[in-house]
Amino acid sequence: MTPADGTFFAHFGYSSQSQFDVPGSPREVIAWADNGDALLLGKNGLVAAHTLDGFQYIRRARVKSKVVAALPGGGWKITTKFTDGETWTTPVLAWLVHEDGDVVPVDISPDGSAGNAVIADDETAQEVAVYHPDHPTTSHREADPAA
Structure with a gap:
């Protein structure tokens, strides 16, 4: 596992079953699994973004400024x-x-x-x-x- 740099976000669509049920709501990628999966903070620890209901895509955001x-x-x-x-x-x-x-x-x-x-x-x-x-x-x- 490799820590993420804070510039990648997972985006989700609406799903009534999703814990991220706001259309297009981005969630910061916390780390990258050894197999390349984007990992997000879930209720019980890190979870692969693509396994969450409503997952759409990963996108890199502009570099954050303070x-x-x-x-x-x-x-x-x-x-x-x-x-x-x-x-x-x-x-x-x-x-x-x-x-x-x-x-x-x-x-x-x-x-x-x-x-x-x-x-x-x-x-x-x-x-x-x-x-x-x-x-x-x-x-x-x-x-x-x-x-």
Whole structure:
């Protein structure tokens, strides 16, 4: 087993049986098994990503930069419309400010877990809106070019 460098993530689709039941929700690869399997932290230890219900693919993320500040979510929301017709709206819990200047929303998934929101990196997302309910013109939308 080889420790992962924190730049690979396993992505999952929706499944009612999945412990990761948020469409496209990424989970960090913790280590690589000797046979090359991506290992994730499960309820009882490390588990191969491909054995989990709803597994779709592994993708390398951009190199992480250090978080230098966290700001409150301030009532912002993220609404994602997926290619299967599902729509999810989650509140932004906080904004993480990275040393390279990136600001990343942290959302709360329907199962109550918090993590970096997936905005443009999710292949199952057809349209994403980041907005403040009091100011709908702040919405930023990205449409899937294949749609």
